[in-house]
């Protein structure tokens with residue numbers, strides 16, 4: 139069996155709103171699959187259906203060889219999930235939360251203590267294990283949830299925005315843990331995030347928008363797909379510069395971002411040496427870069443992910 | 452099975468950690484005890500003593516107390532079921548629902564959690580007995596325990612079903628007021644319900660608390676030694692279709708009632724998506 143998850147023609151309708159529209163995709167065994175999309179794209183809805191928490195309107199889902207609609211319990215045993223929102227019992231201690239999870243998932247009695255110790259070490263919470271969760275910071279709670287998701291050695295781990303609301307340092311830590319896990323246990327991972335730099339660790343990325351999957355590819359291939367290099371230029375005479383650029387045949391695309399002009403070209407080296415000769419206004423700044431996932435996201439969804447973030451807030 | 456026990460233990464553990472809840476749930480029963488017990492006892496006692504020959508030491512409180520204990524169990528059982536809605540609101544229900552525990556065990560675990568808490572509260576009410584100036588046979592107090600637990604299970608299953616269908620705490624409060632309060636008043640817990648108008652009598656007979664209270668009174672107070680008139684006045688001659696009921700029959704009714712409600716709650720958990 140090659141694929142850990144196989145989704146076919148999956149559809150979800152809420153009353154008259156189609157949140158997920160007939161999507162099909164596979165997640166390979168052992169890979170990190172990143173799921174990107176603006177708010178309301180249908181990412182969480184898709185994950186909930188895969189995890190047996192939500193009944194699909196139509197379509198089929200296979201996980202680890204089991205049908206997510208007909209063999210719910212088999213699927214539940216195979217997966218671990220870190221939900222978008224907190225699902226810890228804050229009145230209990232970290233250790234109690236973990237022990238309950240062991241019991242829910244029938245982890246053999248003799249292994250419970252060692253496994254709890256093991257996951258606590260992975261997320262660096264060994265010394266906090268006897269404290270109540272309500273006394274934890276946001277980052278500690280998130281780490282504890284990740285630890286809990288791992289206790290029963292799931293075949294697939296779903297992480298729905300595992301780092302939302304955390305400071306950059308904690309975020310970096312969490313990804314470190316997640317990567318360490320993948321190396322040690324070879325778990326398949328399915329993650330969503332709004333921080334595109336974080337999605338770079340994915341082997342493949344699927345971009346979802348308005349309930350549809352627009353594209354699926356490796357981060358490198360996606361960047362290549364949108365092609366070329368990006369030159370960010372600002373000059374003393376904005377309009378005149380744009381006019382000059384538009385005459386050039388080598389450019390793929392020009393976008394005006396206020397003071398800065400984004401020029402997309404196939405080969406920046408050749409373009410810049412040529413172009414500077416033609417330009418007769420003083421250059422203020424010039425910056426050449428490769429496309430980032432943010433450019434990819436922008437190109438596919440027509441939205442800047444940071445703008446959607448702001449809308450949310 | 453172990454998942455069920457884990458869910459059960461969690462709710463009991465949390466109950467003991469929450470001191471405010473532990474004592475808060477005593478306020479209402481003590482209040483009712485004062486009003487119905489102390490307040491009414493003067494009238495009731497003179498009524499009984501003037502009517503019945505040779506009844507000098509009739510104590511009304513002795514008859515009301517089992518009802519008040521039943522009410523304590525009811526309040527605690529139903530409000531403990533609220534923990535299901537709180538679990539939904541705080542997200543923990545997702546952790547439970549996404550796990551491979553069978554849905555029947557989730558329902559049973561939640562029901563047993565609430566009924567254990569209610570049972571403990573009910574037993575703690577016994578501590579008030581010396582202060583009320585009444586006495587029960589110690590043996591009878593032990594004998595009544597299993598019936599109290601059964602009543603707690605029945606009432607917890609009512610709360611379980613309501614909670615499994617709801618998403619918010621506010622809705623729960625409202626339904627509790629509409630369903631639970633009438634159940635208390637039409638159960639014989641606070642005053643005899645032997646001479647009710649027809650339609651009310653039907654509710655009384657369908658109300659599982661009626662049977663729980665009746666069993667508790669029969670066991671705690673030595674009913675057979677009482678004069679028929681007192682049994683009549685105190686509503687201790689529950690009949691159905693003009694036939695007196697045995698404790699066995701009442702127990703059977705409560706078990707069937709509880710089973711049906713748990714099955715319905717299980718279905719609701721199975722259907723619930725999220």
Ligand SMILES: Nc1ncnc2c1ncn2[C@@H]1O[C@H](COP(=O)(O)OP(=O)(O)OP(=O)(O)O)[C@@H](O)[C@H]1O
Pocket residue numbers: 152155157175176177178179180181182183184222
């Ligand atoms: N229970 C529900 N009832 C009705 N509509 C819903 C429900 N849950 C989600 N939706 C709608 O479905 C769409 C997809 O929501 P979903 O939560 O899957 O988005 P998402 O991609 O996870 O977004 P985010 O990035 O904000 O987490 C949204 O338009 C949302 O309003």
Ligand SMILES: [Mg+2]
Pocket residue numbers: 181182183222298
């Ligand atoms: Mg989401």
